[in-house]
Amino acid sequence: MSDVLAITDHRRGELRDVSYEIITAGRDLADETGGDLHLAVISGTVDEFAEKLDREGVDAIHTVDYGEEFNHGVYTQTITQLYDELAPQYVLAPNSVNGLDYAPAVANELDLPIVTDAVGLETDGDTLGVTREMFGGKVETATELEGDAVVTIRSAEWPAAEGTGDATIEAFDVEIDEDALGSTVTGFEEVGGGDVDISEADVLVSVGRGIEEEDNIPIIEELADALDATISSSRPIVDNGWLPKNRQVGQSGKVVTPDVYIAIGISGAVQHVAGMKGSDTIVAINTDPNAPIMDIADYAIHDDLFDVIPALTEEFQ
Amino acid sequence: MMKILVTVKEVATVEDEFEIEGTSIADQYLGSDLNEWDDYAVEEAVQLQEAGLADEVVTVTIGPEDCEQTIRQALAKGADRAIRVWDDALEDVDVLDVGAKTDILGAVVEAEDPDLVLTGVQSGDDSWGATGVALAEDLGFEWAAVVNHLEHDLEDGVASVRRELEGGVEELTDVGLPAVLTIQTGINEPRYASLRGIRQAQRKPLDVQGLDDLGVDAAAVEGAVTLTDMYEPESESDVTVWEGGAEDAAGQLAELLREKGVAP
Numbered sequence: 163m164s165d166v167l168a169i170t171d172h173r174r175g176e177l178r179d180v181s182y183e184i185i186t187a188g189r190d191l192a193d194e195t196g197g198d199l200h201l202a203v204i205s206g207t208v209d210e211f212a213e214k215l216d217r218e219g220v221d222a223i224h225t226v227d228y229g230e231e232f233n234h235g236v237y238t239q240t241i242t243q244l245y246d247e248l249a250p251q252y253v254l255a256p257n258s259v260n261g262l263d264y265a266p267a268v269a270n271e272l273d274l275p276i277v278t279d280a281v282g283l284e285t286d287g288d289t290l291g292v293t294r295e296m297f298g299g300k301v302e303t304a305t306e307l308e309g310d311a312v313v314t315i316r317s318a319e320w321p322a323a324e325g326t327g328d329a330t331i332e333a334f335d336v337e338i339d340e341d342a343l344g345s346t347v348t349g350f351e352e353v354g355g356g357d358v359d360i361s362e363a364d365v366l367v368s369v370g371r372g373i374e375e376e377d378n379i380p381i382i383e384e385l386a387d388a389l390d391a392t393i394s395s396s397r398p399i400v401d402n403g404w405l406p407k408n409r410q411v412g413q414s415g416k417v418v419t420p421d422v423y424i425a426i427g428i429s430g431a432v433q434h435v436a437g438m439k440g441s442d443t444i445v446a447i448n449t450d451p452n453a454p455i456m457d458i459a460d461y462a463i464h465d466d467l468f469d470v471i472p473a474l475t476e477e478f479q
Numbered sequence: 480m481m482k483i484l485v486t487v488k489e490v491a492t493v494e495d496e497f498e499i500e501g502t503s504i505a506d507q508y509l510g511s512d513l514n515e516w517d518d519y520a521v522e523e524a525v526q527l528q529e530a531g532l533a534d535e536v537v538t539v540t541i542g543p544e545d546c547e548q549t550i551r552q553a554l555a556k557g558a559d560r561a562i563r564v565w566d567d568a569l570e571d572v573d574v575l576d577v578g579a580k581t582d583i584l585g586a587v588v589e590a591e592d593p594d595l596v597l598t599g600v601q602s603g604d605d606s607w608g609a610t611g612v613a614l615a616e617d618l619g620f621e622w623a624a625v626v627n628h629l630e631h632d633l634e635d636g637v638a639s640v641r642r643e644l645e646g647g648v649e650e651l652t653d654v655g656l657p658a659v660l661t662i663q664t665g666i667n668e669p670r671y672a673s674l675r676g677i678r679q680a681q682r683k684p685l686d687v688q689g690l691d692d693l694g695v696d697a698a699a700v701e702g703a704v705t706l707t708d709m710y711e712p713e714s715e716s717d718v719t720v721w722e723g724g725a726e727d728a729a730g731q732l733a734e735l736l737r738e739k740g741v742a743p
């Protein structure tokens with residue numbers, strides 16, 4: 163029997179969606195060998211969180227009422243102590259920015275292997291099979307490992323757990339070595355505000371690295387003008403300073419759900435797709451027929467944007 | 480004055496059309512490049528040196544001789560010297576997992592004794608996104624993952640950083656040195672190497688070390704993770720591909736936009 167310990171994620175007083183998804187992932191994995199699913203909820207208003215997390219399939223919830231916000235040292239110390247106490251076979255964590263700030267440390271401290279950004283999991287009790295992507299999503303791979311492991315899971319891959327559960331909720335008596343907490347969170351800041359809110363647009367003309375140079379951006383602006391649409395972009399365009407931060411779609415930018423999303427020279431990396439996959443109709447213009455964006459597009463043009471975009475603009479002039 | 484170590488990976492890039500042979504992409508469809516995230520890490524280190532906060536920037540790469548071209552790129556951008564780790568024992572390893580990288584890079588950090596280690600957030604090809612934090616824990620260093628701003632004062636041995644969380648929220652964090660920071664794209668503007676830089680890079684020291692030199696056990700690098708299959712992902716959508724050249728396709732898209740009532 164392989165027990166699973168899954169770590170939940172919250173920020174500034176709210177549980178994040180992946181906390182409910184990790185229940186499903188953890189339950190499915192534990193079920194393969196009839197194991198138990200334990201959840202840990204660390205820092206913040208843990209009792210309130212625990213109540214919300216008590217959904218169908220959770221056997222036990224361990225709360226740690228220590229500090230308000232995320233601190234990787236507190237997480238690492240708590241999870242290693244929980245592992246010693248509960249002896250689960252698998253520790254699951256979200257592949258979030260915070261997950262990546264403690265999961266590798268937990269694995270190293272416990273001398274366990276780590277596999278990140280899993281999109282599929284299975285076990286026979288000895289061998290863990292993990293499906294994950296490589297090369298920015300161009301291929302998928304199956305990997306295997308023996309024994310105990312730490313795994314981070316991709317968000318929005320498993321459905322959120324529902325229903326009400328009857329988990330035992332217990333405060334875990336953790337010993338935090340405060341001298342070992344070498345980092346301190348001093349605040350938060352929202353970035354990317356400004357005059358335009360791309361999440362309100364009906365049509366987004368979204369540009370990626372395929373545009374090659376800043377000097378080429380005007381051909382996208384002309385199209386947006388002709389269509390009366392709004393311009394958005396993938397991350398490299400903003401990193402390069404060619405468009406302001408409030409235009410960035412994706413994990414670290416905005417989530418958008420327009421009627422039509424036109425992805426121009428964008429490969430469709432997972433962090434980009436996280437921000438636009440809810441769009442009604444997705445059109446991809448890309449020279450690469452194997453670009454991952456094609457896997458979620460409704461319509462595609464496998465051609466050079468420098469030929470397609472001027473022709474499209476002309477249609478509306 | 481600080482010494483900075485930057486981990487630099489040469490990543491594999493894949494052509495648009497490719498074939499899979501067994502559990503890897505066939506060689507003829509593969510290229511190589513300096514990992515995008517590491518390019519930003521090198522730039523950050525060089526800027527710290529230019530600001531007078533660091534006196535030496537050293538790069539370390541685990542990789543075969545072929546990747547010396549990539550290493551020279553980092554030297555051309557301003558790193559002072561490079562270490563490349565390779566060994567016969569690594570030839571046959573099919574997945575260099577996070578544990579193996581941590582053991583090797585950890586030994587290099589111990590030998591070099593830097594104040595600050597900069598890694599990329601992730602490698603663009605196998606995207607573990609985990610090596611920097613595992614390395615920090617291994618060394619007993621502090622750390623911060625996904626850093627998109629580093630205050631260039633580092634007074635009292637503290638690095639003030641911003642961590643880029645999801646949804647446009649940034650976390651402000653103080654990290655005690657020595658530390659490992661995993662660097663996110665956009666933190667700076669990586670420079671292009673100048674011709675002078677490229678010439679100088681040829682003369683900068685590039686030291687090659689084996690596992691024995693570092694005192695790393697060959698068994699430790701075999702790794703716990705094995706790759707058993709590789710395939711093209713299944714499409715989640717029923718995609719309609721418009722053929723017939725750019726103009727025709729543009730016409731079809733225009734029609735769709737009019738049908739949907741979203742275009743004039």
Ligand SMILES: Cc1cc2nc3c(=O)[nH]c(=O)nc-3n(C[C@H](O)[C@H](O)[C@H](O)COP(=O)(O)OP(=O)(O)OC[C@H]3O[C@@H](n4cnc5c(N)ncnc54)[C@H](O)[C@@H]3O)c2cc1C
Nearest residue numbers: 370371372396397412413414415427428429434449450467
């Ligand atoms: C923690 C983290 C957070 C991130 N957050 C985000 C985020 O919020 N948003 C985001 O977008 N990314 C984010 N990323 C980055 C992401 O991983 C990718 O690197 C990025 O999305 C790639 O952008 P791109 O598709 O424009 O570029 P590339 O991946 O380089 O793709 C360019 C595409 O253009 C095509 N192309 C080239 N020339 C032409 C042409 N002439 N005509 C047509 N097509 C052409 C190519 O075939 C290719 O598919 C994040 C990464 C990390 C690690």
Ligand SMILES: Nc1ncnc2c1ncn2[C@@H]1O[C@H](COP(=O)(O)O)[C@@H](O)[C@H]1O
Nearest residue numbers: 486487541598599601602607608609610
């Ligand atoms: N083979 C390698 N040689 C040197 N540094 C590496 C290597 N692999 C990973 N790294 C460093 O670790 C970071 C994260 O990589 P990964 O955890 O593999 O996604 C990269 O951005 C590099 O800075």
